[in-house]
Amino acid sequence: MTTTEQATLADRLAAVWADFDARLEQVPVLHRLAQGTVTLDDYKRLLFNLRQQVVDGSPWISRAASNFDIAHFELRTAAISHAQEEHRDYLMIERDYVAVGGTLEELRAGRKNIGSEALSGYMFTYADRPNPVGLLGAMFIIEGLGAQRAAGWARRFQEVLGLADSQVRFMIYHQEADAEHTGNLEAILSSGLIDEEAADEIVRCAEVVARLYVLQLEELDR
Amino acid sequence: MVITMSSQATAYLTGFGRYLPGPPVDNDGIAPRLGGDDRVTDRIRRRVLEENGIRTRHYALDEHGEPTELNExxxxxxxxxxxxxxxxDAEDLRMLACATTMGDALVPGFGSMVHGRLGGGPMQVLTAQGVCASSLAALDAAAAKIRLGDHPRAAVVGSELPSRSLRQSRFDGASARMDAHFLRWMLSDGAGAVVLEFQPHPTKPSLRLDWVQHVSLAHDHPVxxxxxxxxxxxxxxxxxxxVDIATAAAEGMFVLRQDIxxxxxxxxAGIRQFEHLVDTGMIDMRRLDHVVCHYSTNRFRDLAFDGIRRRIPTLDTDRWYSNLETRGNTGTASIFIALEEAWHDGRFAPGETVLLAVPESARFSFAFAHLTVVAPPSMQATPTEGS
Structure with missing residues (x-):
């Protein structure tokens, strides 16, 4: 593995991110958020929809962990601890949802939207593969979103809707938690564990997850 | 773009209600219910009524003085x-703050009893036990939880049922001078409530709660x-x-008294507290549009006017609101009963400010709340206003 190849993976992921970021701006709810026309109902719908997919976060990472063989011990270790950290994340969404006037009953009776179905289905299928190294690309997108966008969204929701910190805990928390995760991810990506074939898988997985994540945000309640 | 880091939500009053039991009782209807129709008591009552200016009030007592309802x-x-x-609905509430001077029972707390009767789901309950100013203590506590984002919706109620203990049986054999008559012919029953939320009412005006100030001077004043x-x-x-209950009753301990x-x-002292709020900029006299004040008798209104005129010689007393004369002095309930009537009478317009003022004589406490009328979000010019 040469430094040129590592830079190439980073460049390729940066290109995926740029495309993802541009698509996010076009998502109706995020557009309204930027414009300052977002409503409390928009925020509740967003939490409601995210929750239905976030409950699957820890399970797909765990499944991936169980499919890393001993030759991929480092990735198995990373996946196990990451799954543990994500395990109770959905409870934070539930608290935020209740804090803005929703009920646990309606939230827990909800189902995944079209985009969440596709995203979750893809993640579990991918995690079933032997040594699903490509999932590092999924993490790059999802954790990057948390680290680079979630807290800004939280502040903007607070600004427009007059929300207290305790009503946007999930999004604020993810800035710190996911920044730590992306740090770990960058260490793995530059650790020499990633060969050219794995790099292709990672980029492809990042492209698919980026598209499906946007779909999840576009298809709120559908 | 400068992003303002706001860590707190805002509390809005979005619903207003009151309940006054039975028909309005005029001054001639008091003695049939509370007793005290001997010549001496009758003369004292007329004197007290003349001074307090109350013309009608409500009692949860029938025409013979028998109780008809509980405080809860x-x-x-x-x-x-x-x-x-x-x-x-009650199911939408996450907190209930109840103010009263005396609940129906000694235990449990009044708030628990009100929640039990109201229903709804699990919620935080607070009982603010005190006298008149406990109304705004309850409001302050609920508003603080709304601002923290801990609860999206709360209700606050002030409720009083003193009439049953103002009846003749409490006074038979007990020494009762002016200190007892003053309150006996002044207090009456009723309840007032508001709904608090972290968002304004979606389609109607709301009252934004800007602040509550509540100070006790008990360190410097006797009972x-x-x-x-x-x-x-x-x-x-x-x-x-x-002591024995019989001894306590014989010594008149169960009579509500006031050192007049x-x-x-x-x-x-109340005027000084008010002036302090003006001096520290909490109240901007140029922008204060309405005052809703609780006071026990009209004589205090006149004293307050005189005091405020020292600061604003042009005081427009039409901006001063009280319904003491028609709804009576209902203690902790008074300020909410007055606010409800002023609100539903359409006295307030969007953009205007309202000061609630509640002096409490019990041991010198003063509570004030500052409110601003806000139009529903759909009618506001800029969507980011209020952030």
């Missing part, structure tokens, strides 16, 4: 009208209003809980 029932009925006014103790000083072994000699000092 008054509270729940006021809460239901406030919830209906907002268009929500003024009392029940359950012998004199003005609490003494070990000499409260109603220490210090009431002018109370008015002065």
């Amino acid at each position: 029932e008054l509270a729940v009925k006021a809460l239901r009208t406030a919830l209906d006014d907002r268009g929500i 003024v209003m009392r029940s359950g103790m012998e004199g003005l000083d609490p003494v070990v072994g000499r409260t109603w809980q220490d 000699s210090v009431l002018d000092a109370l008015a002065e």
